[in-house]
Every structure is written in C-alpha cells, then in structure tokens.
Amino acid sequence: MKRYEQLADEIAGLIRAGTLSPGEKVPSVRRASQSYGVSPSTVFQAYYLLEDRGLISARARSGYYVRQQLRVPLHERQTVASQSLAAEVDVSDLVFSVLSALRDPNTVPFGAAFPCPDLFPLARLGRSMSHAVQAMSGSSLVAKLTAGDPDLIRQIALRYGVNGVALAPEELVVTNGAMEALSLCLKCVTQPGDLVAIEAPAFYATLQALERLKLKAVEIPVHPRDGLDLEVLADRLETLPIKACWFMPHLQNPVGASLDEDKKRALCELITRHQVPLIEDDVYAELYFDAQPPRPVKHFDREGWVMHCSSFSKSLAPGYRVGWTAAGRFTERVNRLRLMTTISASVPAQMAIADYLQHGGYDRHLRKLRQTLKAQQTQMLAAAAQYFPAETWVSPPAGGYYLWFELPEHVDSLKLFRLAHAQGISLAPGPIFSASQRFVNCVRLNYGYQWDEESERAMRTLGGILRSEAVLVSAG
Amino acid sequence: MKRYEQLADEIAGLIRAGTLSPGEKVPSVRRASQSYGVSPSTVFQAYYLLEDRGLISARARSGYYVRQQLRVPLHERQTVASQSLAAEVDVSDLVFSVLSALRDPNTVPFGAAFPCPDLFPLARLGRSMSHAVQAMSGSSLVAKLTAGDPDLIRQIALRYGVNGVALAPEELVVTNGAMEALSLCLKCVTQPGDLVAIEAPAFYATLQALERLKLKAVEIPVHPRDGLDLEVLADRLETLPIKACWFMPHLQNPVGASLDEDKKRALCELITRHQVPLIEDDVYAELYFDAQPPRPVKHFDREGWVMHCSSFSKSLAPGYRVGWTAAGRFTERVNRLRLMTTISASVPAQMAIADYLQHGGYDRHLRKLRQTLKAQQTQMLAAAAQYFPAETWVSPPAGGYYLWFELPEHVDSLKLFRLAHAQGISLAPGPIFSASQRFVNCVRLNYGYQWDEESERAMRTLGGILRSEAVLVSAG
Known part of the structure; x- marks a missing residue:
C-alpha cells in the first residue's frame, strides 16, 4: 500500500470513528503535511482518494469537509459467494416485470439502463x-x-x-x-x-x-x-x-x-x-x-x-x-x-x-460526457449521504452512470421498487441481478440524467420510504 | 380445371409432341376459337397461361409463336420425397463456401440472393x-x-x-x-x-x-x-x-x-x-x-x-x-x-x-419494380430456351427474381458452379437447398439484375458448359 493510501485510510478511520464528524473541516494540506510527516502532494493524493470514495468533498476557496454522508467503508463488505456451485437460471419473468415498469416515461429514471439520451x-x-x-x-x-x-x-x-x-x-x-x-x-x-x-x-x-x-x-x-x-x-x-x-x-x-x-x-x-x-x-x-x-x-x-x-x-x-x-x-x-x-x-x-x-x-464528445457523468455521480452521492439511512454502503465507481447501494439489511428492494414506483420513481432492485435472487437489500441507481430538484426530491422520497416499515423484509 | 386451362394443356401437348415446333406460329385466336369451340376470351386466357409458362411468346402485330425453348412441361416433375423421414441437418460448410464465392463482385450475379440494389x-x-x-x-x-x-x-x-x-x-x-x-x-x-x-x-x-x-x-x-x-x-x-x-x-x-x-x-x-x-x-x-x-x-x-x-x-x-x-x-x-x-x-x-x-x-415504386422483374424474367427464359440443353425443365413463377432450372439428369450443379465461377458467372447450385444434399442437377438463377449483353453472353457460356463432359456427375 502506498503512503497516500495509508494516510487516506487513517483519516477515513477518524471519520468512521466519529472523530471527524460530518460537516467538519479536515486538516488543511499544510497542517496534515506537518502532523503526518509527509509531503503536501501525498496529502493531496490522499484527499483526492477520500473524495473519490465519497468521504470528503471540496468547497471552493475553503478546503475539504467531511461529507454529510453514507458510511462508506474503506474496505467494503465482501459480497458473499453463492451457496450452490452451479445454478439453473430462471429470472426472466422477474426481470421483464421490472423492465416494463422502468419504461414508464413519467418516472424519475433512476432505474434506467441508459444515460440520458440528450447527452x-x-x-x-x-x-x-x-x-x-x-x-x-x-x-x-x-x-x-x-x-x-x-x-x-x-x-x-x-x-x-x-x-x-x-x-x-x-x-x-x-x-x-x-x-x-x-x-x-x-x-x-x-x-x-x-x-x-x-x-x-x-x-x-x-x-x-x-x-x-x-x-x-x-x-x-x-x-x-x-x-x-x-x-x-x-x-x-x-x-x-x-x-x-x-x-x-x-x-x-x-x-x-x-x-x-x-x-x-x-x-x-x-x-x-x-x-x-x-x-x-x-x-x-x-x-x-x-x-x-x-x-x-x-x-x-x-x-x-x-x-x-x-x-x-x-x-x-x-x-x-x-x-x-x-x-x-x-x-x-x-x-x-x-x-x-x-x-x-x-x-x-x-x-x-x-x-x-x-x-x-x-473524443471531444467523450471528454464532455465523462465530466458530466462524474459531476452527476457526486450529486447523487451527496443526496444519498443526506437522505439515505446511515447503514447504507456504496463504493463510487471510477466511471459509468450507476451507483450500487447496499441498503440496511432488512430492506426488501422489491418492496422498495414497488413503493417507489407508486411515487413516480424507478430503480433497479438487486434480485434482478442474481441467478439465485440474492442482493435483496441492494439497488442500482442511474445518475446518468441531469441532476435537478426533481432528482433531489426523489432521493429524499426514497430515503423516507427506506425508513418506513413497509419496505422491510417480511418475517418468516 | 377450367376450360382455358384444359385448352392450354392441349396446346402444350402439341408443343411437347413436336406437332407445333419451336418458332412456329400457333393458331390465331379466331381460328383456335372456331376449331376448339370456345370463346375468343377463353383462347386469350389459354394463350396468356402458355405465355406465362414460357411456352409461347407474342410478337408485335403478328400473333403468338412457339418459343425456341425449354421443354416446359405442363405437369412438371414431381420433386421426390426424401428417403429418410427426419434428417439431421449439416449444410453450413457447403453453403458458406458457395456464399463466399457469390460475394465476388466481378461475377455475373446469377447466384445473388438480392435483386439489383439499383432497383x-x-x-x-x-x-x-x-x-x-x-x-x-x-x-x-x-x-x-x-x-x-x-x-x-x-x-x-x-x-x-x-x-x-x-x-x-x-x-x-x-x-x-x-x-x-x-x-x-x-x-x-x-x-x-x-x-x-x-x-x-x-x-x-x-x-x-x-x-x-x-x-x-x-x-x-x-x-x-x-x-x-x-x-x-x-x-x-x-x-x-x-x-x-x-x-x-x-x-x-x-x-x-x-x-x-x-x-x-x-x-x-x-x-x-x-x-x-x-x-x-x-x-x-x-x-x-x-x-x-x-x-x-x-x-x-x-x-x-x-x-x-x-x-x-x-x-x-x-x-x-x-x-x-x-x-x-x-x-x-x-x-x-x-x-x-x-x-x-x-x-x-x-x-x-x-x-x-x-x-x-x-406502391408506385413497387409497381415499377414488379414490371421490371417480370420483363427480366422473360429475358432470362428466352435466353435459357436458346442456350440451355433441351432436357432442361423450368416453371416460371408468378413473381420474385429467381428461376429454378432442373438441368439434364447427369449434370452436377456443384461442378457447374465451379466451372461457371471460373468464367466469371455465379449461380446457386441445388444441393445448398437440401438437408439431404439432393437437387444435384438443379440451379437457381437470379434475374433481378438488368438484362444486358453480358447476361446474354453468360447464359450462352452456361449453355456451353452444360454441354461439356466436365459438368457430368462422376461415375460411381
């Protein structure tokens, strides 16, 4: 592990432990450089990495702050291996019923498979x-x-x-x-x-x-x-x-x-x-x-x-x-x-x-497209940090237009899917991505559409649903 | 069977028997109407049918003549049933080797699968x-x-x-x-x-x-x-x-x-x-x-x-x-x-x-396309009548852009295919149309390209090859 990665891990540890709270300013580059005995560029790299992981964010002319955020762990949960070694696959009915709901043009398209065509x-x-x-x-x-x-x-x-x-x-x-x-x-x-x-x-x-x-x-x-x-x-x-x-x-x-x-x-x-x-x-x-x-x-x-x-x-x-x-x-x-x-x-x-x-x-088009997607990823992460339950896990990817959220353990994403759809929001529930219908508490959200007030409201609505009992896995 | 069909069959019988020879004028409508005791319009219908079958053709202001022609039978050969009732299919190698030869742009495209794109x-x-x-x-x-x-x-x-x-x-x-x-x-x-x-x-x-x-x-x-x-x-x-x-x-x-x-x-x-x-x-x-x-x-x-x-x-x-x-x-x-x-x-x-x-x-385009194809069919039939061996059978279809020729029995159409290709002519040999690689003596020719001197020459060349020994089915 490189020095800046170690440093990032140490600071992330402070955030996780609550030593650095959401909204708090992290040490300036100069101060961190002095107290950790590393070069300013190592600090910069560490902060970039933390930003990349969604833990801190920069404010113009003011430095870095701990985000109002999900607890993004440095070492995310290991997705568990399937119990059976080889499985027959039988998902089409579920997938098609979900996909047909996703085609509803009047929903907030977090479940969409494409980024916004206007891009x-x-x-x-x-x-x-x-x-x-x-x-x-x-x-x-x-x-x-x-x-x-x-x-x-x-x-x-x-x-x-x-x-x-x-x-x-x-x-x-x-x-x-x-x-x-x-x-x-x-x-x-x-x-x-x-x-x-x-x-x-x-x-x-x-x-x-x-x-x-x-x-x-x-x-x-x-x-x-x-x-x-x-x-x-x-x-x-x-x-x-x-x-x-x-x-x-x-x-x-x-x-x-x-x-x-x-x-x-x-x-x-x-x-x-x-x-x-x-x-x-x-x-x-x-x-x-x-x-x-x-x-x-x-x-x-x-x-x-x-x-x-x-x-x-x-x-x-x-x-x-x-x-x-x-x-x-x-x-x-x-x-x-x-x-x-x-x-x-x-x-x-x-x-x-x-x-x-x-x-x-x-190539010019691609550069612009990447910038747009990256900015929208940041916006969705910030909204999730603000509205989703604290026990949500996410690893922001270095590209694309999807975030994969691991929601609190007792959330049934198919219920979430139906409740959200009733409120005009689409999303892709975890079980459609599994031969064994696992990932029940996961959702894939698309940030490939322009981020606006409606997106923000939809994230808040999802957060509300996630806190309700209707979304919990049924007992038994 | 309708009266005009009977009449057409009778006249076709005369042609087949040689009573009416190639190039000979068939009875005028008036005379046929009298001698067969049918209305002139029945004669017309019969003659249209015979023309449709490629047996006779009209010359402007002169009436109908027996064509220099294939012996198009009124009741064509019945294609024989397969020996085995259900066959495994294994034709792809043959088909692909033929199709790749058909793609050669420098050949006369009698083997093409599409009509001329300029249409x-x-x-x-x-x-x-x-x-x-x-x-x-x-x-x-x-x-x-x-x-x-x-x-x-x-x-x-x-x-x-x-x-x-x-x-x-x-x-x-x-x-x-x-x-x-x-x-x-x-x-x-x-x-x-x-x-x-x-x-x-x-x-x-x-x-x-x-x-x-x-x-x-x-x-x-x-x-x-x-x-x-x-x-x-x-x-x-x-x-x-x-x-x-x-x-x-x-x-x-x-x-x-x-x-x-x-x-x-x-x-x-x-x-x-x-x-x-x-x-x-x-x-x-x-x-x-x-x-x-x-x-x-x-x-x-x-x-x-x-x-x-x-x-x-x-x-x-x-x-x-x-x-x-x-x-x-x-x-x-x-x-x-x-x-x-x-x-x-x-x-x-x-x-x-x-x-x-x-x-x-x-619809306007389609009307023109149909007329063009129909005229080109007539031209290919006429050329086949002139150049192909007399034991060639064909049933001109009421549309499309293919003619299916049943060549003399001992012709190997795969040999014909290779010999023709060497002379810059493509064609679709019978066996590619068969799960049991039958129809060895058949070829499908495309008349969907503009008929010109090159087409005419190509038909003459095919006729020449068909008369050579190189095209015969190998003994044993």
Whole structure:
C-alpha cells in the first residue's frame, strides 16, 4: 500500500470513528503535511482518494469537509459467494416485470439502463447519417451487408490500436449492438447444460442469456471496489468443467467495480491456462473517469481466448444498434453465426457512425460526457449521504452512470421498487441481478440524467420510504 | 380445371409432341376459337397461361409463336420425397463456401440472393432518413428502442389491413430483418432434437437455422408450380411428432411456386387442427406479378398458430435490416426473446422506412419494380430456351427474381458452379437447398439484375458448359 493510501485510510478511520464528524473541516494540506510527516502532494493524493470514495468533498476557496454522508467503508463488505456451485437460471419473468415498469416515461429514471439520451450528439450524428445515405451506392450496400462497413471496421480497429490492442480488421465482427455480440459469443462456445462462470451480482441480460441457452451459472463474487474475486474463479476453474466465462472487468454492471491492470493480466493468464474462453463485456469502455483509458483484458490476450465485446450504444449512438466483437480464435464461428441469425447490422447506421468517427469529434464528445457523468455521480452521492439511512454502503465507481447501494439489511428492494414506483420513481432492485435472487437489500441507481430538484426530491422520497416499515423484509 | 386451362394443356401437348415446333406460329385466336369451340376470351386466357409458362411468346402485330425453348412441361416433375423421414441437418460448410464465392463482385450475379440494389429508391429513402434523424429526439429514441417505432408499426399494420389481415399494432414485433424474425420464431417454439417440417428444396438459411438449433428436418416436397405437397404434409403431421412448420407458401425460394388461396386455407386448417405453429416466411410478399396481391396463410389464421414473417429487404430497403413478425399467440414470447438477444432493430432505419411509407410513394415504386422483374424474367427464359440443353425443365413463377432450372439428369450443379465461377458467372447450385444434399442437377438463377449483353453472353457460356463432359456427375 502506498503512503497516500495509508494516510487516506487513517483519516477515513477518524471519520468512521466519529472523530471527524460530518460537516467538519479536515486538516488543511499544510497542517496534515506537518502532523503526518509527509509531503503536501501525498496529502493531496490522499484527499483526492477520500473524495473519490465519497468521504470528503471540496468547497471552493475553503478546503475539504467531511461529507454529510453514507458510511462508506474503506474496505467494503465482501459480497458473499453463492451457496450452490452451479445454478439453473430462471429470472426472466422477474426481470421483464421490472423492465416494463422502468419504461414508464413519467418516472424519475433512476432505474434506467441508459444515460440520458440528450447527452449524446444526436444532431451531429444525424448529419453524419445524411452524408452517409447520400453517398450510399447500391453495390457498396450489398457488399457491406455481409462483411460490415469497412470504414467503420477500420475506425474501430484504430481505436483498439490507440489503446494498446493491435487488431486486424478481419478480427472484428460488427453486430446489432453489444447484446448480439455477447449472445453470439456465448452461443458459439457452449452447449445446453454447460457451466458458465458469471459475476454475482451480474447484468440481468447475462442471466437471461444463460436461461435462454439452458446454461448453468457458476457465480463468482464481485467485490464492490476490487471487482471479480480471482481466487474463487481459480478454484472454480480448477474444480468444475466450466465452458466459458462472461465478465465485465471494467465498470461492472451493476456494482461498478473495475479490475486493475495486474488483475486483468492475471485473469487472462488464468483463462488461457484453462483454455476457457472469456467473453469480455466492455460496453462502458469509454466511460472511465480517470485520466487514461483502462486497458481491456483483451490487451493481454496472446492466444485468442478473449472475445472482447462492445458497442456505441452507451457512449455515442443509442438506438443505432451497432456493436462488435473482437472474438480472437472464435471470430470465424461468430461471424458465421451472425450471418445465420440476423445477417447484418443496419448498414446506414454503420455508415453514419463511421462518418462521425472520422469527422464528428468523438473524443471531444467523450471528454464532455465523462465530466458530466462524474459531476452527476457526486450529486447523487451527496443526496444519498443526506437522505439515505446511515447503514447504507456504496463504493463510487471510477466511471459509468450507476451507483450500487447496499441498503440496511432488512430492506426488501422489491418492496422498495414497488413503493417507489407508486411515487413516480424507478430503480433497479438487486434480485434482478442474481441467478439465485440474492442482493435483496441492494439497488442500482442511474445518475446518468441531469441532476435537478426533481432528482433531489426523489432521493429524499426514497430515503423516507427506506425508513418506513413497509419496505422491510417480511418475517418468516 | 377450367376450360382455358384444359385448352392450354392441349396446346402444350402439341408443343411437347413436336406437332407445333419451336418458332412456329400457333393458331390465331379466331381460328383456335372456331376449331376448339370456345370463346375468343377463353383462347386469350389459354394463350396468356402458355405465355406465362414460357411456352409461347407474342410478337408485335403478328400473333403468338412457339418459343425456341425449354421443354416446359405442363405437369412438371414431381420433386421426390426424401428417403429418410427426419434428417439431421449439416449444410453450413457447403453453403458458406458457395456464399463466399457469390460475394465476388466481378461475377455475373446469377447466384445473388438480392435483386439489383439499383432497383430500390435508395436516394428517396436517404431523404426519409435525413428527415427522420433531424426529427429524432432523445426521449423518443429510448422509447422506440424497446417497443419499436410506433409510426412504422402502424404503417405495417395498415398494409396488412389493406391485404385482408386485421392486426392490432401490439401483434407486430419489429426485428433486424426477416432473418431475425424467422430465427426468433423458430427458437420460440422448438427444443433441440425436435422435428420441424420444411420444404424440399428449401431456402438454405432455413436449413442453417435448423442445424444451429439442433433440430431435425422433415422434408415436404414442393411442386415447382403448385407448391407444397399438402397430402404429404398431412401424413407427416399425422404420423410424426412435428413441433413446427417453416414454409414459404408464396414464391417459394428456390423454386418460385405459390400455393393458391384454397391450398393456403387448407394449410392453415391443417396446422391449426394439429396445433403445430406455422412460420410463414413471406419475404417476397410484394413481388407478385399478378394484378392482385395474394393473401398470406395468415389471412386465414383465426387461432393464432401462424407466425407471419416479412421485411423490407427485398422490396424497398436492402441493408436497412428492418423486418417483422405477426406471431399470433407467440407474439409475447417472440418479443421477449428479441429483447434478450438483440434488443431492437436500428431506430433510425425504422424511422426512415416509416417516413418513406407515409410520403415516399411505396406502391408506385413497387409497381415499377414488379414490371421490371417480370420483363427480366422473360429475358432470362428466352435466353435459357436458346442456350440451355433441351432436357432442361423450368416453371416460371408468378413473381420474385429467381428461376429454378432442373438441368439434364447427369449434370452436377456443384461442378457447374465451379466451372461457371471460373468464367466469371455465379449461380446457386441445388444441393445448398437440401438437408439431404439432393437437387444435384438443379440451379437457381437470379434475374433481378438488368438484362444486358453480358447476361446474354453468360447464359450462352452456361449453355456451353452444360454441354461439356466436365459438368457430368462422376461415375460411381
């Protein structure tokens, strides 16, 4: 552990113990530097880390203050492992009933799966679309139908290259969004009845895909900050005939955890040694808050066992339905399966995105998008600190647009979901993220919409519901 | 059989017997009316029918002549039934090797799966797309992502209504082209190992879908003119535990046959009585040459056993990837499966087509498209009559853009395929349309491209190859 991390832990200890109370000013950088015997820059780093963890916040020209806040522990609760080693998956009815409620346009969209569409450059993309369809010739259209738009593929390969993953265009398969890429990859490497390692909690679409293909889930716990538990995974790969892994090593949905680079390398070595394909779901690749883009597990993949899947749906063009996979040694199989099931992603959508990537200013847009999301995360954290019960736990992720709240133990998030919906607030209850319907006291909230008075009121309302008896787990 | 059909058969008999030779003038309408004791209009009808069958052709101001022609029999060969009752399907390697050759842009595209893209109003559609993306709001986009574009759905429902199928918008699921609609429907109503009734010959994607889902094919013969053999189907439904049917009752791919309305009604009654879902693949719905649009089997479906699938890919917007299904009692299941596999068809593509359907002049475009295809069919038939061996059989279909040629018995169409490809001509060999790799002496040729000297030369080249020994089935 580095010195500034130690320092951050010490100060966090003071906050937890109540020595530093909510609202109180933390020592100035100069004073802390003197009393702890460290450089001012170490103090700054420690304070940044504490800010990042939601423990303190800066006020302009005044220094740092302990937040009116959740008790964010330095070492968050370890999510417990599943009791059964491999579970049949049967969540679709629950998921669909929740998702249909989430579609109600008159609710505060904390349960939404996308960030606010107004964050995307839809008008600029529209101009790219107009250019694209004007330039569209009949013969090129037919060629692109089976092979994908070569300009788009080149642009995607370029972005991989910049991020340290050298890929030939032939290694990319363009799909109808990341969802199709993930489905095709999973289908390619499994047979009904096979075991697949997934995260716990996991993105509900992962659970549904397993259910649909009659696969069994081996749940690997995800730590809210450190991500996937590689020790448990190593044990399961050793002892069970796992045929595939499907993980989100970066900004995991729902908890938001990311593996660091060492763990990504270790994960790649582990699955390569076992020759078990890894479906790397990286749809939030572009939504990091750090200065540098994190490298995917695919970066370490020398033998082609990683099937890296992503899309433009969360970063640029929701609704266009353009995603892709770099599927390593499985590329040809995935490509054939695509041709047999949907043939192709929409060609005009591919051309529009290719044009935008070349001329639209994607990186500028992304920088702005990240800033906005980061600011909104801070606002939701502050509101949660103010309104939610003190026994709420959260680990603010370094990107994306979700916060995963572990509520007091006796809260039933499905009850919360229904009570909140009655008050015009949507949220994503924990059990839809679990093959074994655990995480009953957890919710995923979306901060991807503009933060306003209504958001603030909704957080206060949720806090009120959380304090009522109606939300408690029924006895027996 | 009606009187004019009898008359047509009699005259066809004279042609086959050589009593009327190629190039010879057939009796004038007046003379035939006298000698057969029928009205001139009956003679006209008979001659139209003969012309339709490719047996005679009109010369301006001179009357009808026997064509330099294939011996198109009045009662074409009955396609033989499969030996085994239910077959494992394993065609993908063959199909993919053929399809990849078909993609070569430097060949005469007789093997193509689409008509020439220049036949479609791509520029007008592009304007619709520009309007659509300019009008696109963020919030509507997210709503359309799960439910489909309501304007598009309304337009599709309207077209069904005009054609005698009353559908509520909720009964329609918008998909990534018809291919996804068909895949989802099949997946919804089957389990691995199930028996599925398909046509013989069948569209190769049907065979691939069965192979992918590990289903077994029960092949029902398709008569080149009358279409699916309902007696064989009735017997199979009686004796085998068939779980689904997948047929093209209109302009069947590859042979081009269509069921008449009585047979469609009978087919609907049959599957309803057995409670076996029918996937009605109707992608050529709009490409009929008759004055009136034929009604789909779905028209007769009172109990929701018919899953009618179609798209805009063959009639308006190739590459946009917008199709749909009206899946009767299975609609909700299909819709859920869509949400779990690809989520949605591209929203801009849906909006562009919706705008075009309202303002673009779809019916005018379709009338022109049908005329063009019909004229090109006549040209290909004439060239085949001139260049192909006399023992070639064909039944010109009443629509679409394919002709299915049954070549002399000892021709190996895979050899023909390779020899033709070496000479820059593509074609679709018979075995790719068969679960049991039959139809070795058959080919499907596409007449959906503008007929020119190159087409004519290519037909002559094919005729030359067909007369060479290199194309014969190897002994033993």
